[in-house]
Amino acid sequence: DAGVIQSPRHEVTEMGQEVTLRCKPISGHDYLFWYRQTMMRGLELLIYFNNNVPIDDSGMPEDRFSAKMPNASFSTLKIQPSEPRDSAVYFCASTYQGPSFQETQYFGPGTRLLVL
Amino acid sequence: QKEVEQDPGPLSVPEGAIVSLNCTYSNSAFQYFMWYRQYSRKGPELLMYTYSSGNKEDGRFTAQVDKSSKYISLFIRDSQPSDSATYLCAGTSGSRLTFGEGTQLTVNP
Numbered sequence: 001d002a003g004v005i006q007s008p009r010h011e012v013t014e015m016g017q018e019v020t021l022r023c024k025p026i027s028g029h030d031y032l033f034w035y036r037q038t039m040m041r042g043l044e045l046l047i048y049f050n051n052n053v054p055i056d057d058s059g060m061p062e063d064r065f066s067a068k069m070p071n072a073s074f075s076t077l078k079i080q081p082s083e084p085r086d087s088a089v090y091f092c093a094s095t096y097q098g099p100s101f102q103e104t105q106y107f108g109p110g111t112r113l114l115v116l
Numbered sequence: 117q118k119e120v121e122q123d124p125g126p127l128s129v130p131e132g133a134i135v136s137l138n139c140t141y142s143n144s145a146f147q148y149f150m151w152y153r154q155y156s157r158k159g160p161e162l163l164m165y166t167y168s169s170g171n172k173e174d175g176r177f178t179a180q181v182d183k184s185s186k187y188i189s190l191f192i193r194d195s196q197p198s199d200s201a202t203y204l205c206a207g208t209s210g211s212r213l214t215f216g217e218g219t220q221l222t223v224n225p
Contacts (some may be wrong), residue, residue, distance in 0.1 A: 042204075042215060042217040043160070043204060043218070045212060046214075047213070055211070091159050104162050109158060
C-alpha cells in the first residue's frame with residue numbers, strides 16, 4: 001500500500017486566498033484525521049471522520065476552516081480566506097478501528113502551508 | 117492546562133547513551149498511550165503503544181506507564197544516531213489522540 005497520500009506537499013499563498021488541502025487515506029481504513037502542527041502549539045487535532053461522517057470538529061479553529069469527506073478514499077481541508085497565522089504543517093492520518101481497539105494512526109507526509 | 121505535557125528539549129546525548137523521555141497527562145479517561153517518532157520533514161510514525169499501566173519492551177525501546185501518577189516514559193537503550201528525531205507521546209480516549217509537544221532528540225556519533 002502507498003500509505004496516506006497528501007497533496008500538495010508545499011503551498012505558498014497570499015493572505016485572503018482560498019487554500020485546499022487533499023488527502024487519500026489508506027484503503028480499508030474507516031477513520032480519517034486532520035491535524036495541524038506548529039512550533040508554538042505542537043500537533044493539534046482539527047477534525048476526524050468515521051465512515052466519511054464528521055465525528056468531532058471541535059478542533060477546527062474557526063469558520064474559515066472546513067473539511068469534507070465525499071467518499072472513503074478522499075478528503076479535503078479548505079481554508080477560506082487564509083491568514084498568515086494559518087501557516088503550519090497540515091497532516092492527514094487514517095486508521096482502522098479493528099476489534100483489538102488498537103489506535104495506530106498512519107500519518108501522511110504533510111502539507112507545508114505558508115500564507116504571506 | 118494541556119492534557120499532555122512534554123518537555124520539548126532539545127536533548128542531546130552521545131551514541132550509546134540511555135535516553136529517558138517523559139510526559140505527564142491530566143485526562144483520567146486515557147486508555148492507550150503511544151509514542152510516535154517524527155523525523156525532520158516527515159509525518160509521525162507509531163513507535164510503541166501500551167494499554168493501562170506497566171512496561172512494554174520492543175528491542176532497544178521500553179515504554180512505561182504509571183496511571184497512578186499519570187506519568188509516561190520512553191527509554192532508549194544503546195542510542196544510535198538514527199534515533200535522532202522528535203518523539204511525541206500521546207494519550208487516547210475513544211478515537212481521539214492527544215499529543216504532547218514532542219521532545220527533539222539528537223544522538224551524536
